[in-house]
Amino acid sequence: MSVDRTRLKELLARETAEAAARNPKSRAAYEAADHLFGRVPMTWMNKNAGAFPRYLAGARGARVTDIDGHTYVDFCLGDTGAMAGHSPEPVAEAIERRYREQGGATAMLPTEDAEWVGAELARRFGLARWSYALTATDANRWAIRLARAVTGRQKILFNSYCYHGSVDESLIVTGPGGRGGVSRPGNVGAPCDVTLTSRVAEFNDLEGLERELAHGDVAAVLMEPALTNIGIVLPEPGYLEGVREITRRHGVLLINDETHTFSAGPGGATAAWSLEPDVLTIGKAIAGGVPAGAYGLSADLADRLLSRGDLDLVDMGGVGGTLAGNALSVAAMRATLEHVLTDDAFTAMSVLAARFERGVADAVAAHGLPWSVSRLGARTEYRFAAPAPRNGTESAAVSDPELEDFLHLWLANRGILMTPFHNMALMCPATTEADVDTHSALFAAALAELAG
Template sequence: MTALIAGLDADRLRHFATREAMRFAASRPNTQHTLNAGDGAFLAGVPMHWMRDWPMPFPLLISSANSATITDVDGYSLDDFCLGDTGSLFGHSPAPVAKAVAAQARRGLTYMLPSTDALEAGRLLTKRFGNFRWQIATTASDANRCAIRIARAVTGRPKILVFNGCYHGTVDDVMVELKGRKTVTRAGMVGQVADPAAHAVVVEFNDIAALQAALAKGDVAAVLAEPVMTNCCMVLPDDGYWPAVRAACDAAGTLLIVDETHTVSSGLGGWARGHGLQADAFVIGKSVAGGVACAAWGLAPDLARKFMAQDAKRLPGHSGMGTTLSGNPLQFAALRANLGEVMTAKSYARMEKRAARLADGLAAAITGAGLPWHVVRVGARVEFICAPGPLRNGTQAKAAHCGPVERAVHLGLVNRGCLIAPFHNMMLVSPATKKRQVDRLIGAFVEVLAELVE
């Protein structure tokens, strides 16, 4: 009997992947030579070790990016649906952001003091995301760390609750998962000394009874969550789930931290604002400044008052929050331009329209190929999942991942001029993404599936 992987013949899949890897390597001699020539300076030969994790024989070297197109050093232009894994959600170097960055560079890059752009950026953060008292960080990981500290400080409780399979950047406190019914430290952690599982609780997404039981113990300072799970095969919330979570947090005296770093793709103001979910603390990063490294965390007014009253009584010294270069004027110039001129209702309407076309096209291709896969879309974020759906929690999402299939499809798409996110099957549509680019991706996907199922 022929072995199947996610509905595909295993031998055919292996032959396709081998052929596509050879095609990629043969087509990029300059990339390979340049990578080898510069291999000694960086650990693993790249600035960030995970840049080796792309499902190609070696990573691309990029010479330029503009709008929704990225160009490598061998001269190949690819339609970019990865968009820096959300960092360039609104396209590469949006004109208002590029202009603001260039102007600010002539006025200085860091002051350790606010600018007038900072005040306007604060107003725009509130206009876009809701009534919070804001602070600026450089990454969403940093912002989440700060929000967690605030929650523990105000509640006097030690634990943070997260959902199995969640992603909140490189925050050690939440590098945990479920093993049976037990919270344990995630496998694969490097150099971890303290045990995150001692101060964290994990439950499955969409299981309100498990959440209520965990909160009833009275030791959870905050629930930290994405409104839609996005980094483990997308998992949508059940109808009525988030109102029930909000009610459970209120009943237990637990705060709710909403991390919209990825789900800002769902619409103007993010998922929570669009669905009427009130957070106690709000985190946004990656795309918020149009590609400039920047994040923000905000506290609802009541939580802000409680924290400021407590902060006024603490002994002087380091709070453990904030870094010297965060809140620099370059960030604020980019924030002001992106929030005010790029992240607009018109942009989102364009993104939604193109993303809906992409999702429909991918779904039709999957149906036409007779595969047991499905497609999920959250606003401008689209994902094909190599398993039946819908998925309801992190355990199901983990089981739905199919590395050999995903790597082969990804490489096949790259060789046909389309770049998607490297670690799962996520695609983003920016305001700059053209209809013809969407149609090329659909066509490439159809072609890859045809070769895999024939």
């Protein structure tokens, strides 16, 4: 079955009107936000199906409630930031204890919690030494600076259509024919031509990686073990092992960004797939919704950096941030890792994600749609292509914003929230089988109406 575009437009218009009628308070709040750039706290909040975003009243566990009084089953979960669920009790208690009872949320002094978190991250991911940031973007920026310092090389290699936050160097995609690199479309205010700082290769392309590293000017490969923000793109057999072999042979550091791929398990894809990066970065999920990030270094790399007397790692050298590693964020990280996103929790979340995957796959098959479903541990995503895209450029090419908006609006108008950037669903410890089955039934109904 192919999608009838005329019918799709009619249904999208109907669901857009329904969303406006159901959410008058959110609409009024949006229209009154004259002092916000783009009318929202962050301009990406405008990436919503419909004419305006829903406004938050509260959230708990796997539920979100808007100011119009509608409660939703939340499969977005802050695009991974709330993978622990919204306001899990152990984290809420730790935050209150640190802020209200103990005080000193930002005192520029270390806490013993920081060592506990570092030891736990080392256990989970295998990297020996850890330091903290407020976001994964900052962790990536600092990892890049350290890689350049220790290698003496200036360029960083990325996968086309990767996502590493707002890191300037990462906004590069492959050029015509999959060779060379060009600035990613829409890049805002680039400080210089991105090809001066970066190289690029397609995900799942070892030949392209080898070709780019042969120039001898790359300090590090910064990559996700599976692409996520352009839609889940899973590694093909032998690809990640090949990346590690090629990077070692060329004297290039390997940095795994596990911010989203943390969904693969308690130690992310790095532990699940026995990977051996030199550096690992992570953020969003590890502090139960409180801003936090971290980067881990191998023992050898940490020792090499600390032995360099010429590097200012203490003051203005570029690896810092007054609020990074603050007592409140670290307390939230400890509570999240110790009590919420446990090994057992990941097992249960992955089972639910597999159930979600089956529900979507069954509905797609029933209507003969040329779509695919991919899963990464507790994260599942459906794509408007079959077979599933094998790299970022292919994934970007099969984007269908109109179809995506229809499905998002259909689900939101009936009590289900999906990630606004793509068709991703994430499970948290509070998600239930009934939540998953509700989505499966509504998704099937949406496809039935689309088919007419």
